[in-house]
Amino acid sequence: MFRTLIGATALATALAMPAMAEALRFGVTDIEGMEAMQQEFGAFEKALEAATGHDIELYAMSSRTSAVEAINQGQVDLILTGPAEYVVIKELADPVIVAGWQRPNYYAQVVVLANGPVKSVQDLRGKRVTFGSIGSTSQHLGPAQVLADLGLKLDTDYRGEIIGRNVAVEALIRGDVQAVGMSEGHLKSIREAFPETGFTVIARGRDLPNDILVARKDLAPELIETVRKAFAEQGDALMAAVLQGDDNQKYNGGFFLTEIKDSDYDYVRSMYATIGVDTKSFVGD
Numbered sequence: 001m002f003r004t005l006i007g008a009t010a011l012a013t014a015l016a017m018p019a020m021a022e023a024l025r026f027g028v029t030d031i032e033g034m035e036a037m038q039q040e041f042g043a044f045e046k047a048l049e050a051a052t053g054h055d056i057e058l059y060a061m062s063s064r065t066s067a068v069e070a071i072n073q074g075q076v077d078l079i080l081t082g083p084a085e086y087v088v089i090k091e092l093a094d095p096v097i098v099a100g101w102q103r104p105n106y107y108a109q110v111v112v113l114a115n116g117p118v119k120s121v122q123d124l125r126g127k128r129v130t131f132g133s134i135g136s137t138s139q140h141l142g143p144a145q146v147l148a149d150l151g152l153k154l155d156t157d158y159r160g161e162i163i164g165r166n167v168a169v170e171a172l173i174r175g176d177v178q179a180v181g182m183s184e185g186h187l188k189s190i191r192e193a194f195p196e197t198g199f200t201v202i203a204r205g206r207d208l209p210n211d212i213l214v215a216r217k218d219l220a221p222e223l224i225e226t227v228r229k230a231f232a233e234q235g236d237a238l239m240a241a242v243l244q245g246d247d248n249q250k251y252n253g254g255f256f257l258t259e260i261k262d263s264d265y266d267y268v269r270s271m272y273a274t275i276g277v278d279t280k281s282f283v284g285d
């Protein structure tokens with residue numbers, strides 16, 4: 001009888017104790033290797049733990065494709081990704097949207113020489129236009145869509161080429177190409193790198209959709225809501241932690257949004273159609 005009472009008491013005590021909070025694994029599509037993940041998101045890992053009450057484990061992925069495999073196999077719970085990657089991940093893994101990560105001054109533009117022959121988008125007909133990192137929302141898909149919105153069809157009205165940004169700018173200065181697609185941040189960098197050269201923006205797109213945090217589709221809804229609530233209620237603390245990473249300065253001045261819909265990314269889907277690629281695979285893969 002005495003042993004039975006002890007056993008019952010131990011069981012009651014165990015049942016009364018709070019359950020161990022489930023660990024959540026967090027990955028980022030454009031960061032390779034655990035060392036880089038720790039450098040950029042180590043502080044965020046701790047801040048999200050404090051905000052949610054759950055252990056957060058950083059998860060390193062080697063590519064966009066491996067991100068899809070990881071979320072489909074349940075190896076990662078949360079993925080931060082860009083808009084161009086999101087529409088493919090949505091197609092292949094059907095994740096749940098958690099929160100948008102707003103990036104100030106995030107838009108695509110088409111740049112020419114200030115003293116060059118191209119003065120308007122129409123002057124690019126029959127000319128060479130270069131795009132940067134293949135599949136990039138702001139360097140490739142976005143600039144191509146900007147030109148399409150203004151009536152120029154890729155590889156019909158102009159010749160589009162993928163060339164690294166610095167090489168492309170040098171080609172622009174030599175006159176080998178007539179325009180370069182890039183983001184606002186990249187234009188700032190090339191103006192600093194080539195202070196004696198004048199550059200002009202002849203086309204600027206609308207602000208691009210936000211980077212986005214998604215959860216695997218079979219993650220418990222209450223866990224997803226806990227994370228979403230943390231971004232809604234403790235966004236300032238989480239953003240301060242994000243900005244501890246050098247490469248995360250692109251979010252400086254931004255904020256988190258929890259009222260995000262999949263349809264907000266239809267503009268990105270139109271970019272895929274513009275370059276003749278469907279959203280069932282990543283551009284360049």
